[in-house]
Amino acid sequence: MTGDYAATVHGDPIPKARVSVFLNAGGTAPLRGAGNRAINHDTAAAARLHIAALSARAERQRQRWATQIVVTDELARRACAERGLAPPDEVLPMRLLTVPETAVADLGSIVAAALAHSPAARALLAELEREQHIPEAAVRDYYDRNRDRFLTPEALRRGVDPFDTVEPSDVLPYDHVREGIGQELRHATARRAFFDWLDQARADVVYAEGHEHPGDPSHPDHEHRH
Template identity: 35%
Template sequence: MTGGVLLPEDAVAGDGAIAAVVGERVVTVAEVDRRLRLMRGGPLAARLPHPDSAEGRNLRRWLVQVMVAEALAEQEAARLGLAPEHPGPPGPLPAPEPLPAPEPSAPGPCPQSGGAADVPGAVLTLAGALRTGGVAAAVLAASPAARAVCRVLAAGREPAEDEVRDYYRRNLDRFTTPETRWVRPFGPVRRGEIAGPIEDAVFAARQGETVGPVEGPGGPWTLVVERIEAARREPYAAVRERIRAELAKENGERAFARWLDARHAGSVVLAPGHEHPADPAQPDADHRH
């Protein structure tokens, strides 16, 4: 979403200055300042760029795009007569994805209500941002109205059986657990987690066998292979619904991102200084061709 008509310069000065116009809704500079203070007062404040740097100004521009997307989603939810859960003033933006990110076992067609996504600090995943763009991913994580609109857009986008089965075939590694050996004193070990003569000895041994001394870091090692768990793969029937739900969720998110881009192009006017960070016309743009 790098487009959008710009307001004249005099709209961005003085009291009541405007950052953006979204249909009949005006996003003021004061509102942007309040949201920015929430971010800079949060637990990730130390990671944010200095406000007077180019990166800091682009952070502000990005925040305006999220606020605009929230307003678009709220307007669409109202137009469709949807009732987002937990209505109220916007809270802090969601926290970035923790490492490692948990993988939900059975996601719905869009981020679901009643869970972590409905409270401040909901997870914004890198995978979601890469799939839909950072603004769409952020607003889906932060806004109940956006999730309500997404669920409407996701209707009828269930993946076909061939698509689900093909995903399973192309991603067998996701559903395969490699052979695991429980080795004293290391604990559970898989190939590639140790190296050299120690790995060779461990994976050549039988269950219950003691191997060594084997030369390794710090001197010779004596190891006991206490238990061997054979490699296993979840059958297609066991994971079919999980894959189907995951693909439906991704289809819904992509549909929401396309809707957001189209609605933004036709309904949003941005004030100078509040362009999308990737807009090559703004002075702090750092990605040019």
């Protein structure tokens, strides 16, 4: 692979410029821990060097993170084409969006950001959700095991303990919540299918030095957080 490419997908190059454009569209996070306390010059110089090293490491990891977003977008576009889905209107929105913390917690920062930025990734996830069939027995089982989620407003006002004896009238009827449960289970199953697809699709991706996965232990800056 020449120096012009961040990665190859099935042998096709993804230019580094595509990653750079994506990165340059957003701001840079401020350094943390750089206070204004009075310290001697030697300590100040050492602190500056330490902060510079942390900053350089953060930028390298940011580049690797951005590469994953761009690669996921490319893989999703190819998957959409293979499935005959209408192609998204744009390759990748070239502005950094704010990703909700709840999405990051549920999906991880890479997948959450890819879904936020990539129309192709969202189209693929929507198609995977349409493909899911949730058996009636699974919906009913979820309802029976999670009665605390289906207390009536009146029961909630009275402080009914869902894990104690609950009157039938304190729980929303199954027929009233059945459709919502089914949608929630389809959504969760589709997300798992998306993760499985991405793991398989990334198997044939080759990354250039400096563009590896942020959690890849083969590079010294790697970090893997759950």
